[in-house]
Amino acid sequence: MMGHSQGPNSMDDDAQFMWRAIELAERGRHRVMPNPLVGCVLVQNGEIIAEGWHDHLGGLHAEQMAIADAEAKGVPTQGSTAYVTLEPCNHFGRTPPCTEALLWAGVKRVVIGADDPNPTVRGDGAATLMKSEVEVDSGLLADECNAQMSEFMHWCENMRPEILLKAAIDANGRVDCDPNEPAQRFSSAESLEIVHALRADSMAILVGVDTVVRDDPSLTVRGPDIGPRNPPTRIIIDPNGRTPSDCKLLNDGHAPTLLIHAEPFELPDSDAENVERAVLAADDGEIPIARILDFLGDRGTQSLLVEGGPNTWRRFLAAGLVDRAHLCQSPIELSGNGTVFSESELVSAGLQQFREIEVGGDKISHWRRED
Secondary structure, three states: OOOOOOOOOOOOHHHHHHHHHHHHHHHHOOOOOOOOOOEEEEEEOOEEEEEEEOOOOOOOOHHHHHHHHHHHHOOOOOOOEEEEEEOOOOOOOOOOOHHHHHHHOOOOEEEEEEOOOOOOOOOHHHHHHHHOOOEEEEOOOHHHHHHHOHHHHHHHHHOOOEEEEEEEEOOOOEOOOOOOOOOOOOOOHHHHHHHHHHHHOOOEEEEEHHHHHHHOOOOOOOOOOOOOOOOOEEEEEOOOOOOOOOOHHHHOOOOOEEEEEEOOOOOOOOOOOOEEEEEEOOEOOEOOHHHHHHHHHHOOOOEEEEEEOHHHHHHHHHOOOOOEEEEEEOOOOOOOOOOEOOHHHHHHOOEEEEEEEEEOOEEEEEEEEOO
């Protein structure tokens, strides 16, 4: 295992090249799911000769793009070193194996950031390269590479999606105004832009049925380019079939909608094409959060944004299954005596704040589980 650099200004050349690969990988953000973000640089005689990244679902993998970049420049790749943030794949998927591409290009050394825990890889890529007398070094900036593709890694290791809880509160910690009054939007436009980036970075967005009844949200991605990948699936936890038949999530057709009901529940004869229903066993009238996450994990959902409402947040927090949280507090004071939600509830659930920023007058704090 190689040692970890402390940052991109390290004097170590290997670390500098891997940092560049990490930077390149970010160019595919929002666009490559369910594939992970991956970057690659090809180096010859201490200089970068070509660069690549996984740009969108169905597009070239990072190694293939870097080799194509070298070809386009007319630069020979024989004897070069490849720095890649994730172990090269050795199987046929949407594209041929990256190990074959690297061998075809005559790469003689491959430096890997993170090992691939995917059952279809798990060391086979590195082993295949070594069998072909390619020098392989693994673990360079492994923590940084793993963090960049955390949702993919989490799903491979746990077969459950990584959970991000997103909450917004007013100056007094209220989630909403009085239930008898119309719902009020109180976050700034800049904060809402960030929310759409969070949605774009998720494979699914979840709310409880109370939020649908109260707010009739659309839960769509507006702004970020998600490329050819599918838009996030919109999920409603609705044990008893209370979702209004005329709500946006069932009728707008903008993205798939999944309703999760509790047994026993008789499914409707028909729904719109974008609507799917699933029935899971309930305990005392509630579907356990772990059961929902296992179901979603089996469907390949790697990242789940839990948007509301407070009842749903508390059920996820109580289950101890929230990995990260995004809490936006507005300086606006809502009228009435709506539900209150506070930072202390995140702390009690084992989350710790690691960053706080101000956006459009709102205070946004970021939290994560420290195991």
